[in-house]
Amino acid sequence: MDLSERALEVLRQIEIPRTRRPLGDLIEDLSIDGGSVHVRMRLAPAYASKSQLTSWVEQALKAIPGVERVQVEFVQTQRPRPRVLTQKVRFPQIARILVVFSGKGGVGKSTVSVNLAVALAQQGARVGLFDADVHGPNIPTLLGLTEPPVVKEGKLLPIFKHGVHAISIGLLVGGGDPLIWRGPMISKAIRELLESTAWPELDYLIVDMPPGTGDAQLGLAQDVELTGAIAVTTPQEVALSDVRRGIGAFFKLHVPVLGIIENMAYYLCPKCGHREYIFGQGGGEAEARRQKIPLLGQIPLDPKLREGGDAGMPIVIAHPSSPAAQEFGKIAERLMRYFALSQGEQQ
Numbered sequence: 001m002d003l004s005e006r007a008l009e010v011l012r013q014i015e016i017p018r019t020r021r022p023l024g025d026l027i028e029d030l031s032i033d034g035g036s037v038h039v040r041m042r043l044a045p046a047y048a049s050k051s052q053l054t055s056w057v058e059q060a061l062k063a064i065p066g067v068e069r070v071q072v073e074f075v076q077t078q079r080p081r082p083r084v085l086t087q088k089v090r091f092p093q094i095a096r097i098l099v100v101f102s103g104k105g106g107v108g109k110s111t112v113s114v115n116l117a118v119a120l121a122q123q124g125a126r127v128g129l130f131d132a133d134v135h136g137p138n139i140p141t142l143l144g145l146t147e148p149p150v151v152k153e154g155k156l157l158p159i160f161k162h163g164v165h166a167i168s169i170g171l172l173v174g175g176g177d178p179l180i181w182r183g184p185m186i187s188k189a190i191r192e193l194l195e196s197t198a199w200p201e202l203d204y205l206i207v208d209m210p211p212g213t214g215d216a217q218l219g220l221a222q223d224v225e226l227t228g229a230i231a232v233t234t235p236q237e238v239a240l241s242d243v244r245r246g247i248g249a250f251f252k253l254h255v256p257v258l259g260i261i262e263n264m265a266y267y268l269c270p271k272c273g274h275r276e277y278i279f280g281q282g283g284g285e286a287e288a289r290r291q292k293i294p295l296l297g298q299i300p301l302d303p304k305l306r307e308g309g310d311a312g313m314p315i316v317i318a319h320p321s322s323p324a325a326q327e328f329g330k331i332a333e334r335l336m337r338y339f340a341l342s343q344g345e346q347q
Contacts, residue, residue, distance in 0.1 A: 003064070003066055004030055007030055007064060007067070008027065010060050010063075010064060011027055011061075012024030015292065017293060023053075023056060023060075026041045026042045026043075027039060027041050028040040028042060028075055035066060035067060035068030035069060036068065036069040037069070037070050037071070039073065040074075041072065041073070041074060041075070043074045043075075058070045058072070088222070088223060088224060089191065089194065091194075093199060093201045094201075094202045095202065095203050095204070096203065096339060097205045097225065097227050098207065098228055098229070098258070098335075099132075099209050099228075099229045099230070099255070100113045100208055100209060100230045100232060101209040101211070101217065101229055101243075101250070102209075102231065102233060102239075102242070102246065103211065103212065103233065103239065103240075103241070103244065103246045104211050104238070104239055104242040105136070107233055107239050107243075108232065108234075108264060108299070108305075109133075109208065109209075109263075110138040110208050111142060111263070111305055111309055112261055112263055112299065113129065113139070114139065114143060114314050115316050115325075115328045116230075116331060116332060117129040118162050118164055120203075120204055120335070121162070121163035122316065122329070123333065126200070126201060126204075127163070127164050127203065127204050127206065128164065128166070128206070129205075130193075130194060130205060130206070130207045130208070131166070131167065131168030131169060131170060131208050132190050132208060133208050133209060133211075138170070138208075138309075139170065139208060140170045141170075141310070141312065142309045142314065144313065145159055145166065145312070147159070148171050148172060149167060149172075152198065153198075155197065155198035156193075156197045156198065157198050158199065158200075159171070162317055167193065169189065169193055187216065187218070187220070187223065190219060190223075191224070204335075217246075217249060217250070221253040221254075221255050222253070227256075228255065228258040229250045229256070229257050230257075230259060230260075230261060231246060231259070231261070233283070233287070234263055234265075235262060235265060235277065235279045235281060235282065235283035235284055236280050237280070240284070243260070243287070257291070257293050258294070258296070258335070258338070259294035259296035259334075260284050260288045260291070260293060260294070260295050261284075261296050261298075261299065261331060262283070262285070262295065262297070262299065264299070264301045265277075265301070266278070266298070266300050267300065268300045268302070275300075294334075296335070297327050297328070297330055297331040297334070299324050299328070302324045304322055304324070305324055315328070316329065
């Protein structure tokens, strides 16, 4: 095996965080002149920034005997995407579409979606919130929405509340009416509702997914250009084992998983400040390390989260100084910083 073959083999063994794809997949060309290695590679901002990719390549190649210098050049060629059965929908007025998912119900996924969307808006971002949880559309309750959306020129106008443009299928059917749909109907309903909504210019569209891994997740990933996915779990193993399958599903669908949010991470005594880890400790952090993705935040168990949800008043608005609201703000900052860095280094 000559030096160039060895260098390529080394790069193929490096796994890109959040994607489980080898770094070698991004290599367009590799040439060697003496002890100098010149690498041409594609930039994938959703996976990593230029500086991260350069650092990984340099560290890997400089460890090979005989390699003295490494030069990395980025090219703009696009790798063909896997062929899918449907034409993907693109929304040019929406910069990023982020799906929030969980492996099972009851972990607070919708509460996280709402408060994250509002927290992003509080920091100056233009944010939309799409309720794709067709079996349990809770966004209207959590945002305090009661009236159906207005139709203008054949399009639904999202309702603006708490700084967020929101739409939910729960606004189009009776509050107590069950939605008994088969898989293809679910995928079609989500796509049609997305397309029939007059979304304004948005920096982020947060999509609250149904729990689990099924037709809704598969259909959305195949039908819509998604920027990334965010996993929500609680610290206990039963939730972690389910979200693990969800993370694996999005990896297989070639949707980058941006990180994990651990909800109900601990109970913080309001009187003495003692932390009680009711559902176990460190499960989300350990899973993030295992998956090689960031732990975006740990939301404490707070009765005010439930009270605010029932009243249609997210905790980031009702109690902005609470530990839970502060943590949502930090998660929003981390996401905005990540995308600002990726966009800045892409230019």
